[in-house]
Amino acid sequence: MDHGMFKEMLDRVRPRIEKDTFWRKTLEPGLRLAITLHHLATGDSYKMLQCGFRVAHNTISKIMPETSEAIIQEYNDEVLSCLATPKQWKEVATLCSKRWNSHHTVGVLDGKHGSPPQGGSNYYN
Template sequence: MYGQYKKLIEELKLEDSHSFRDFRRVDDNMFVELLERVGSRIEKQDTFWKKLLSPGLRLAITLRYLATGDNYKTLSFGFRVAHNTISIINPETCEAIIAEYLKDVLACPTTQEQWKELASLFSNKWNFHYAVGALDGNGHQLPANSQ
């Protein structure tokens, strides 16, 4: 494998940590945490006919896609993975991330007091009253307690 995962990412990791973070939009510690938490969910078994892609490569492709919005053909050239394979990897990896982090990140208040506390956090942090969250231009949720 001579694509971005094996060559470029390793080089950036060793020589330019800022560019490394920019390339994947997460630092190395977060990438390791993500891989530890979702790796078993996205790992596939090798077969007699085919050696499957590692969970780290699958995660790197998905993070790059989410960070840039590059089309599958462009990612295919960079990672040396077929575009039709990437079209399967990305949704599977996103679903694994959502399933793993759902209760940690997207916990919905269940009581009136919890809703009021969330609105207060949002009001104090963002000076946007009577709100409990927002979506940024990329469709990402911005919770009241984010930085």
């Protein structure tokens, strides 16, 4: 993610993740967002993030759900919209077919495949 995109995202989620307390200094919203995005992108453990960002793993375990929820709430309507009509589904399927050569697909999330319960190796990629 480039700096401009990070700044835009931070500006949007800052009001949701900014904390104010009299007891101790809180983590900056930019640091909270950077830790969360890094974890989501790499899957690094909280212990690895602790070393990379110099923030205790128990603190990371508290900020991760809060920041993730803030991202979801901020971007929910424009990124994870629910299509309501068959025409909308067909438009998305056509776009997926043209753009990614993935026919009969009505959307993707992070390029991951979904599999039904007990799907096992039939859906491994």
